[in-house]
Amino acid sequence: MDKKDIFLVVLLLFAIYLWSLPVNNIPFGDVDSSVHFTSGDYMATFDKSITQLPSYMSYAITADTGGRFAYPPQFNAGEAIAQILGGQRIIPVYLFIVLLCSSVVLSVYFLIRKLYGFFPALLAAFLAIFSRRDIMYYLWGLWPQTIAFAFFPIVVYSYYKFIDLYDNKKERIKYILLTILFIGLQYTFHPQLLFFSLTFVFIYPLVLFIKDKRLPFKIKDFSLLIVLLVVLIIILAPLQLRTVLGNLGAINTGARTEGYSLKFDKIGGLFYWFKFYDDYLSSVPKPYFSYSYVYGGYWTFPLLILGFAFLVIRRKKQDYLMISWAITLYLFLHMDIIGGNRSFRFLQIEAQLFSSIIAIGLIGITSFIKLPEKQKNYLKYGLVLVFIIFGLFFNAKPVYSELKSSYQGITRMSEAEYNAALWVRENLPEDSLILLAGTVAYNKKKWFLGLSFRHILYDNQLITQEDADKATHVLLDYSDMVMIGRKDLIEQLQKWEKTFLANATSLYDEGYVKVYKLENR
């Protein structure tokens, strides 16, 4: 370890500071975030690991999971450990999430430092801090996926060492075991990354084989890698194996799989780095696909081209590694052609690759210019300084604003809503079916469920209609409407309250949130 690596600590702390801007005493997140949070929260609260999800999380239970976690349980166990260590319900869990999600800065720095030296590593890691796609997924609450992606540069490095140390048996075995371990652990965060890493494990030697006309490893070692990896995956998360195989369509678990077949209409997409299709917009917003948005404008684009040119022209062993990474990503970005429907998700890892290549491109400029060593160093320092200033202005500034302002207003639970969820958890019977009425922000409806540890009935209506006749209680939430100043909605809900809850018993009434017990239920 070099003294220069102290700069990494500065980058990591800056990343943690930036990514933790939305963290406070009330949880945040969209889509699966409440499921991820409550799975760990439940383990910490009841002081036990769970293999079956609690019944109130039925919305998260699908036919193919058989009532178990859809993802391996390690991440949720980690959240529970963080909660116990920090001694508080919310903040330690989010610090754990921030630390793990922003670890992409560490892994990118590590890989590029080992392959290309200090300055490219510093700049690549610096850009990775502001990776918009990582930040998007982090804010939405797709934490396991973000963490699994952060593992990839570590997998790449370990595998590179295994192949590079062909003649050193002891070291070779060490790195093959590490490669297996990291791919296995990556799988515990998100199964889809297993397939990405596995493909890379085949692509890199294939590229080397084409170059050298000989296999870069011993068949025995490679077979060991595959066999041990399969065994490790079974050991690490045996209860999720069925779900993963079901999602792949390998076995029938009732999971919805579209099946794999060649889509001729999408073949033209092969001529693009990534072909955008309108149906992606049902999952992610349009800026997700914009180079300018993701990389802070187009100022990095010439450097990206230069970086690619540098790799292709120079073609040293580490350059082949980066090229193999690019090929692997290209293949995954075109999975639509064989029927995959999640190829856009792999764009998340593009930032790691592009940040690295951009940094390599910038530092590569000095190798194209003939100058005495001293002047060359001055040029390098100058370029690094200009790069950091541009990065702070074009990349850091919008990211800071986005993180600072995220989950303000009705998209995050108010203090009153959070307290009501706690009250429900402590005071209502476990078999209660609580109908939610009045909450405007959809993502919060799941949070009510996750935080109250009770079965909350909700749908996309203002007053829940689905299974409403089964409800034993009503949780009436005026706080969103008050916050957005919608008097019309308040009056509508008050009218409903007077009509339908006239005979119900009021149990709780604090800060625009009420809980009623329905008569004869």
Add this chain to the structure above:
Amino acid sequence: MKIGNKTILLFVGIVYLIFFSLFFSLTGLRFILGFLAIFILPIYLLLGLFNFEQFERLTYSFFLSIGIVPTLIYYLGIMISFRIAIVVVFATLVTAWVFLRKIVY
């Protein structure tokens, strides 16, 4: 002046403790102390037995620990109290390091 790895590690550790207590008060301090002790430390010690360069050892400790430690605690936590599982796993990993160190050196 040559600064040793232990000094750098100590410095980095202290910077992290200050950072987390400054921005997240006592909760932050408790969390990062616990994280460094329960997650990172046992794996870092064990990796010391395998001849890694310092930066490699630190980075590997982080990524191995966030997967291995929860795995062990989770599966033990099915049988015993989750909190006790944290202590048992920590103690087991450190004990394993003590024994293995005697064998290796």
